[in-house]
Amino acid sequence: MEAFLPPLESAKFIADNSKDVSVDEEGARRVAESLFDKVSTAEFGLEGWKSLHELNPQSASKEAVAWVFLVDTLNFSFWSEREEQKYLVKYKGKMYSGYWSLCAAVNRALDDGIPITTASYFATVTLDQVKHIFRSDTEVPIPLIEERHRVLNESGTVLLEKFGGSFLTCVKMSKGSAQKLLHLILENFPSYRDEAVYEKKKVSFYKRAQILVADTWSVLEGRGDGSFEDISSLTIFADYRIPQVLVHLKAMKYSEELMKKLREGTVFQSGDKEEVEIRGCSIWCCALICKHLLELYEKKGQDMRDKINAVLLDYYLWDYAREHREEMKDIPFHQVRSIYY
Numbered sequence: 001m002e003a004f005l006p007p008l009e010s011a012k013f014i015a016d017n018s019k020d021v022s023v024d025e026e027g028a029r030r031v032a033e034s035l036f037d038k039v040s041t042a043e044f045g046l047e048g049w050k051s052l053h054e055l056n057p058q059s060a061s062k063e064a065v066a067w068v069f070l071v072d073t074l075n076f077s078f079w080s081e082r083e084e085q086k087y088l089v090k091y092k093g094k095m096y097s098g099y100w101s102l103c104a105a106v107n108r109a110l111d112d113g114i115p116i117t118t119a120s121y122f123a124t125v126t127l128d129q130v131k132h133i134f135r136s137d138t139e140v141p142i143p144l145i146e147e148r149h150r151v152l153n154e155s156g157t158v159l160l161e162k163f164g165g166s167f168l169t170c171v172k173m174s175k176g177s178a179q180k181l182l183h184l185i186l187e188n189f190p191s192y193r194d195e196a197v198y199e200k201k202k203v204s205f206y207k208r209a210q211i212l213v214a215d216t217w218s219v220l221e222g223r224g225d226g227s228f229e230d231i232s233s234l235t236i237f238a239d240y241r242i243p244q245v246l247v248h249l250k251a252m253k254y255s256e257e258l259m260k261k262l263r264e265g266t267v268f269q270s271g272d273k274e275e276v277e278i279r280g281c282s283i284w285c286c287a288l289i290c291k292h293l294l295e296l297y298e299k300k301g302q303d304m305r306d307k308i309n310a311v312l313l314d315y316y317l318w319d320y321a322r323e324h325r326e327e328m329k330d331i332p333f334h335q336v337r338s339i340y341y
């Protein structure tokens with residue numbers, strides 16, 4: 001059976017054949033220029049992963065790595081059909097939404113003495129326990145709770161059977177290669193196999209698998225077991241927020257027809273051509289932005305390959321989207337219920 005194209009090659013193929021989504025090369029160049037001075041700030045640095053986000057682990061311990069694995073196993077589908085009716089979690093007096101509501105619920109459970117990040121626990125955790133752990137502080141429950149329960153049991157069982165219950169063991173087996181860790185994740189954890197077929201080609205995005213490698217790099221501060229010499233080989237993580245911000249920044253465009261469907265709140269199915277084109281063009285667009293950014297510094301005689309990569313660009317754009325939610329409200333995000341992002 002032919003293999004799936006890796007994410008970057010998938011993205012190029014999709015961008016070259018896309019009908020309803022287009023990457024604006026000039027727009028990508030302009031975004032790169034606008035980011036030129038941001039590269040040396042905390043918002044663009046590896047340190048920002050901890051310093052800017054109070055819910056993320058602040059240590060680089062084995063437990064912190066376990067936290068990253070648990071969270072990225074559940075890191076999908078937080079969007080709500082109606083903006084005013086959302087899943088929210090209150091933690092230490094503050095209300096969290098979206099991805100941060102997941103982190104708040106995990107930290108709340110840990111504070112309550114529930115070992116949610118321990119493989120022997122989540123391998124056999126029951127649906128009722130999962131409902132309690134991820135209970136909402138509004139009347140809207142977390143989406144896909146049954147799927148979350150299933151992937152927890154599945155991932156915990158694999159961790160116990162193949163890695164002694166510790167994701168750090170899996171990380172050590174990658175011997176400092178991001179690509180090796182990515183493939184260990186894909187080979188062993190089925191819920192991370194984020195793939196599709198587009199124009200008869202087998203394409204991949206591996207959003208959760210790649211963000212798991214990236215967050216492992218971040219929580220280990222790029223040192224020791226987390227010093228991946230090929231971290232720049234990762235692409236951005238094709239979720240539902242990055243496309244939105246790329247269209248907002250005019251680096252990517254939707255056809256009138258697609259924009260109409262998005263504005264009507266169409267819920268697409270995982271693998272639909274519109275979804276594949278949005279995700280593939282997002283990855284390709286960000287690869288161009290990275291390329292232009294590096295070239296701008298090269299012209300000034302600076303080699304910034306250890307400071308500019310798709311991971312750091314992604315984190316920056318994702319955080320930017322969070323902070324500019326109001327300005328971006330007239331750019332719809334594509335709605336798909338899936339365990340992949």
Ligand SMILES: Nc1nc2c(c(CN[C@H]3C=C[C@H](O)[C@@H]3O)cn2[C@@H]2O[C@H](COP(=O)(O)O)[C@@H](O)[C@H]2O)c(=O)[nH]1
Pocket residue numbers: 048049053056075076077078079097098099100236237238239240241242314315318319341
């Ligand atoms: N591309 C990309 N997608 C990301 C993240 C993150 C969390 N990363 C944070 C942690 C440390 C970093 O510094 C980031 O601040 C979550 N997601 C995705 O977003 C969606 C949730 O969106 P909303 O409903 O608005 O919360 C959902 O698909 C989720 O899987 C990212 O970084 N990149």
